[in-house]
Amino acid sequence: MEVLGIDIGGSGMKAAIVDLENGEFISERKRFQTPKPATPEAMMETVIQLQNHFDWSGSIGCGFPAAIIDGIVKTASNIDKSWIEKPLANMIKKATGCDTRVMNDVDVAGLAEMRFGAGKGLKGTILVLALGSGIGSALFHNQQLMPNTELGHIQFRGDKAEASVANSIREKEDLSWEVWGKRLNSYLVEVHKLVWPDLIIIGGGVSKKFQNYQKFIDENLKVIPAELRNHAGIVGAASQFL
Structure with missing residues (x-):
């Protein structure tokens, strides 16, 4: 089709x-x-x-x-x-x-990753986060979407999370990968407490730079980059x- x-x-x-x-x-x-x-x-x-x-x-x-x-x-x-x-x-x-x-x-970007990308064939609870000008989220359980989540809007560091963790903030404040990566990790820890995902898929433009901040993320969180990127x-x- x-x-x-x-x-x-x-x-x-x-x-x-x-x-x-x-x-x-x-x-x-x-x-x-x-x-x-x-x-x-x-x-x-x-x-x-x-x-x-x-x-x-x-x-x-x-x-x-x-x-x-x-x-x-x-x-x-x-x-x-x-x-x-x-x-x-x-x-x-x-x-x-x-x-x-x-x-x-x-x-819909999450749907693409679940059907054709990093989440293909996987069961359990999977969270897709798009880190760009803001933070968008898509939450799945056993490949079924729970629509319209706004996990980029949870309170974090005194404001919405995307106000300090979005990729646009990293660029605007010229943050090093270490500083931003540790900030991202703290946010992921908070999100994990809310929905307990088995896997977190990081999308948006920073997905292709995953190796730059991967080492600052807690290994217990099970985080991987998205595969489809701009598509x-x-x-x-x-x-x-x-």
């Missing part, structure tokens, strides 16, 4: 056609800038641009930077607040004429149809 996966973020809207037999792209990836302001009307126009680019009339899977319940947007952090309570799934279906499924962006959002968005 082939599905157009769309990964919508605060800075970019990316898409590719995905073969769900193997989770691989069968087209080039196309990226447009996320409109400023990121209003529903402007972003729907960009979705149509992506559809037209691929001349697509099949199913569409979308990852979106918000909590999503029954296809409806419930939060808005890096997008316009007017998105809240908008029926995203129905909006894309109406705009494109395509069967559409939508889910939180980190949840995870698109592949996961499409894999909602599996």
